[in-house]
Amino acid sequence: MRIVLVGPPGAGKGTQAAYLAKNLGIPHISTGDLFRANISQGTPLGVEAQSYMKAGQLVPDSVTIGMAEDRMRQADAEGGFLLDGFPRNVAQAEALDAFLKADGIELDAVLDLEVPEDEVVKRIAGRRICRNDSSHVFHVSYNAPKTEGVCDACGGELYQRDDDNEETVRHRLAVYHTETEPIIDYYRAQNLVETISALGKVDEVTAKAMAALKK
Template identity: 85%
Template sequence: MRIVLVGPPGAGKGTQAAYLAKNLAIPHISTGDLFRANISQGTELGLKAKSYMDAGELVPDEVTIGMAKDRMEQPDAVNGFLLDGFPRNVAQAEALDAMLESESMKLDAVLDLEVPEDEVVKRIAGRRICRNDSAHVFHVTYSAPKTEGVCDACGGELYQRDDDSEETVRKRLEVYHTQTEPIIDYYKAQGLVVTITALGKVDEVTARAMEALRGDKAA
């Protein structure tokens, strides 16, 4: 299957992408991984992306599209892939369509993870990270530490990242609504969108997604 995963920040796209890719035996292709791999390997596209990033500028669509194209042409993606973070806007969606059409391929589904905005803010703004080890992550509501502000694992101080503040989260949501959400209507016109609620436990959402991808549009 060839799938695009969409949803607002905090919808759990990364977590669900990993589970779904494993269940469907297809590679999980995320924009973040593409950038890190190309930059670390010093590819031409990676060097271009780094030059924009170092200058504090947005990486142009054509660079992101080029990275995605290279990754989708690798042997493990012959039988399908799950795209996470790409396409990020309608221009990228159109480029992806053209790219697939040139290879006589097409998308099978666009999985839209739906989460109420207030829940997104609650999920992200409630995160607390250990200063000693960023792998130790807590949540003031869902996985609170035994002692407020103290990491259960090592006793380090827990803090809220600047990116996780409510003000920043709401700005990120505005960007999502303006730039990325329009691709849902773009793909709806092609009959590709399947929308599920991303509320509940991780395994419940995964099961719901698998049912939807098998054709149960009521999932």
């Protein structure tokens, strides 16, 4: 299967992508991983992307598209893939369509993870990270530490990342609504969109996603 996963920040796309890709036996291709791999390997696209990032500029669509196309050409993606974070706008969606059409293949589905905006803010703004180990993550409402501000695992100080504050989260949501959300209508016109609620436990959301894909 060839799937695009869409949803606002805080919808749990990364978590769901990992579970779905494993269940379906296809690679999970995330934009973040693409950038990290290309930059760490010093590929021409990675070098170009890093030059924009160091200058504080947005990386052009052409660079992101190039990275995604290179990854989709790899052997493990021949039988399908799950795209997470790409396409991010309609121009990238059109480029993806052109790339797939050139190979005589097409998308099977676009999964739209739906979460109310206030829930997104609550999920992200409530996160607390351990200063000693960033893999230790807590939440003031959903996974509170035994002692406020203290990591259960190592006793380190818990803090809120700068980009997890409510003002920043609402700005990220505004960018999502303006730039990314239009691809849902773009794909809906192709009868590819399956919208599911991303509320509930991780396994419950995964089950809903798998049921939608079986359609």
